[in-house]
Amino acid sequence: MPRTISLPPGYRLGDVLAFHRRDAESTAEVVGPASLRKGVMLDGVPVVLAADFSPSAAACTAQVDGAVSAALERRIDEAFRSILGLRIDPDPFCAFAATDPLFGALVRRQPGLRIVQSATVFEALTWAIIGQQINLPFAIALRRTFIVLAGRQHSSGLWCYPEAADAARLAPEDLTGRKFSRAKAETLLRFAGLVASGELDLEPGPANAIEQIGQRLLAIKGIGPWTVNYGLLRGYGHADCSLHGDVAIRAALQRLLGEDGKPDIRRTEQILQQYQPHRTMAAAHLWASLALPDDSA
Template sequence: MALHQISIALPDGYRSSDVIAFHGRDAEGVAERVSQGRISKGVVLGGVPVALDIALSPREARIGVAADAALTPRASALLDDALLNILGLRIDPAPFVEAAASDPLLGEAVRGNAGLRIVQSATIFEALTWAIIGQQINLSFAIALRRTFILQAGRRHSSGLWCYPEAEDVAKLSVDDLTTRKFSRSKAETLLRLSQMVDAGSLSLERTDDIDAASAALLAVKGIGPWTVNYALLRGYGYPDCSLHGDVAIRTALQRLLADDAKPDMARTEALLAQYKPHRTMAAAHLWATLS
């Protein structure tokens, strides 16, 4: 087993509790375990199962990296990328806070929650598959399906922690492997179709991809729609200007802030969010936060 330590400086006002809450959504987590000031996360990177032990202090994250094989240059780059995602360091919230602090609609919420950050999934593939799994079902059921998905397709690290799979791992499954575990046939087919395309190299999930081209390529995959793409851009790519106008929770938050009798429709929601360009991702985060 390859072991090493990484230290990452954290910005002033960093809210570790938000990061721990995001990664601790599954109380029975098999690939994530959280405790006070600490996150354990398992993920396959470049074909290597890796267990991360992340200790958070007010100014620093100290990460123990335990890899079950020597990390290739590709896997090391994926590790560095994953840590920025896991710690919510991909998008700087300050520009949005400065731009929206006096906004008549969101200003009060922004001023009261200025340290809010977007925490992300470790990899783009994890964010995208989670979006597919969670579509049109309640959160508790989605979390249970995600756990099943990890146990079926993931790999177990030598420490016992399960690791979220890569496309290569998922591509080996059959539709029946998933449908017999409470996945709908459409979800199962979409997950396998996506994974097989990524594994074969016909679909790229690289952070360096042009966002417009990446979005178009994802939309061309049967079973993937605009909401799934925008969620993947937000939680995977770390794109700062996602328009989540198709998200029901965003529309509910706007309804409350506007004191309207009904949720705004998608067209009006899109127009309302447009005023926050190029920071619509952070606008969505603050809208979600008003509901909690």
């Protein structure tokens, strides 16, 4: 099932590969200098999404352990767009912020910056739950555990990130025995159970807007605004997610403002509101700014 996906001018391949390289043990992702292989469950089928990059295109192949339906073809196409960071066009925000006193210079220093998505909405939201209030290395270790406990191995040997039905089969003790807190394990499985049963529909449509999905997520015990916004950002590529509760966003704003302390959550939210409907790209530039030299942020 080969396909060629054209890449926009100035495509920042290094950013995309760095996002998928976070797990040093390559449990569900294998990243090369100009290649990516990612395992994910799609419609109950183990799939490895493989992309080999040239300067202007990605040669993409889906290695499927099972029958390929038209619905699965669509899911594969959507997953490729997500993992390659092609859901949000960065140009509207760059034009919007070109003369902005806070973001203008920063945007010019980071041309072509994009937000990379998870392969599925379920992956994005479970990763957001796993990452709540813990450091990144520990979150990655817990994610690895979750994949091995709930996911399935592709015939190639690569693990595939699970779907809701896979995760819903777990008991909290399966996770708490592997360093998950009781609260995190229960939230994760509560969410998976609601999706698997069909009570929570994650598929957006005319009668199920992304904003409505966000409100339903907020009603789930253990899921708060940060988790919802981060999940919508990484899952749907929603263009206007406010990450005002994110510690790294607040640290980046502190540097950008040249202040001695981080702005509090309320003030951070007020600052980001000025960049509606482009708050997702504002967050992307703030996150990336933390990697710039101190005198360049």
